[in-house]
Amino acid sequence: MTRMAVGRLGGWPVGTAAFMLLLTAKPPNRLTAQDTIPPGYGTLRRDDVVMRFSTGTVEIQVLPLDEQVIRLLAPDTYRSLSRLEQSRADDIADAAGRGATQNPTLVMVTFLGVVPQARFNPEELFITSRGRLFRPIGIVPLSPTWSSFQLDARQQAAAIYLFEPGISVREQLTVSYQGLSSDAWSGSLRVLDQERARVKARAQLEAKPDSGGT
Numbered sequence: 089m090t091r092m093a094v095g096r097l098g099g100w101p102v103g104t105a106a107f108m109l110l111l112t113a114k115p116p117n118r119l120t121a122q123d124t125i126p127p128g129y130g131t132l133r134r135d136d137v138v139m140r141f142s143t144g145t146v147e148i149q150v151l152p153l154d155e156q157v158i159r160l161l162a163p164d165t166y167r168s169l170s171r172l173e174q175s176r177a178d179d180i181a182d183a184a185g186r187g188a189t190q191n192p193t194l195v196m197v198t199f200l201g202v203v204p205q206a207r208f209n210p211e212e213l214f215i216t217s218r219g220r221l222f223r224p225i226g227i228v229p230l231s232p233t234w235s236s237f238q239l240d241a242r243q244q245a246a247a248i249y250l251f252e253p254g255i256s257v258r259e260q261l262t263v264s265y266q267g268l269s270s271d272a273w274s275g276s277l278r279v280l281d282q283e284r285a286r287v288k289a290r291a292q293l294e295a296k297p298d299s300g301g302t
Contacts, residue, residue, distance in 0.1 A: 090150040091239075091266050094207055094295065095102050098161075098174070099275075100235055101121075101284040102168075102232060109144075111198065111298060112259075125155070125159040125160065125284060125287055125288070125289045126287070127157060127163070128163050128166075129158050129287040129290045129291050130159060130160040130161045130162055130163065130165075130166060130283060130287055130288075131162055131279075131283065132161050132162065132279065132283050133161070133165065134151065134161060134165055136276075136279055137151070137157065137160075137161075137186065137279055137280060138150065138151045138276075139261075139263055139272040139273050139276060140270075140272065140276070141263070141265075141270035141272065142191075142202060143202075143265065143266060143268060144202065144203075144208075144209050145201075145202055145203050145206040145207070146199050146200060146202055146206045147199070147200040147202055148197065148198070148199055148200075148213065148263070148265055149165065149196075149198040149269075150196070150197055150198075150201065150213075150215075150263050150265065151196045151247070152193070152194075152196075152257045152261075153169060153173060153194040153195060153196055154193070154257045156257055156258065156280075157183050157257050158163060158170070159287075160283045160284060160287060161281055168197075171233040171294055172230075172272040173194065173248070174237075176228050176230070176248060179228045180192075180194070180248065181225075182252065183225075183226030183227065183228055184225075184226060184250055186190060186224075186225075186226060187225030187226045187250060187252075187264070189225055189250065189253070190250055191253055192225065192226070192250035192251060192253065193222075193251040193252070193253055193254070193255045194248055194249070194250060194251075195215070195245065195248070195249045195251065195255075196246060196248055197213060197247055197248075197249050197250075198244055198245070199244065199245050199246075200239070200242070200243070200244045201239030201240050201241050201242060201243045201244070203241055204240055204241050205239075205240070206238065206239045206241070207237060207238050208237055208239065209237065209266070210224075210227055210234070210237070210246070210247065211224065211227075211264065212250070212265055212266050213264070213265045214263070214264045214265075215251060215255055215261055215262070215264075216246065216253040216261065216262040216263075216264065216265055216269075217254065217256050217259065217260075217261050217262075218254070218259065219255055220254060221264075222251045222252060222254065222255055223249075223275075224249045224250060224252075225250075225251060225252060226249075226250035226299060227247050227248070227249055227250070228247055228248040228249075228250070229247045230246045230247055230248065231244065231246050231247070233247040234246075234247055235270070244265065258278075260273060260274055260277065273289070281293050
């Protein structure tokens with residue numbers, strides 16, 4: 089089995105509140121040529137689109153960090169996620185190099201304890217896209233609790249997962265973990281498609297020149 093690349097931990101505490109404090113970064117330019125969503129017009133919350141399912145002992149939350157997704161989130165959430173990614177750029181590059189991939193697909197994965205002493209295995213989370221199974225080629229931990237592989241009830245551990253290119257966030261995704269799977273992305277797709285149309289309409293409206301009316 090190929091050894092998974094793991095980025096340096098750095099001791100940075102993670103949590104939704106911590107993400108929201110990181111608001112001042114120039115976002116990475118990873119927008120595809122097929123989609124030109126302008127930043128700053130989204131209104132979605134992270135919880136509106138995150139995939140989540142439970143094993144009974146842990147809850148798993150999965151959020152693709154593709155620009156086509158996070159640009160549809162509210163501006164403060166978009167900036168905080170961009171800043172988070174930027175702050176871990178060296179670790180991400182190191183993990184990508186170990187995984188022999190130049191442009192990995194980045195996904196934020198969070199494990200939350202449902203019961204005391206809940207165990208989790210990060211390497212058993214997979215994503216299926218377009219009929220292909222993607223295994224993580226690297227993991228950049230964001231939480232000090234990550235390396236313990238154990239959580240108390242309501243405790244969480246988060247990381248940025250790296251996958252090979254090829255995962256399409258504009259189509260159905262299936263997330264698998266320890267024999268369980270979730271197709272929750274189908275609901276997220278509907279929400280994202282609706283917001284994408286609204287974002288483009290808002291941007292076009294703002295771009296129109298002043299009519300000069302009285």
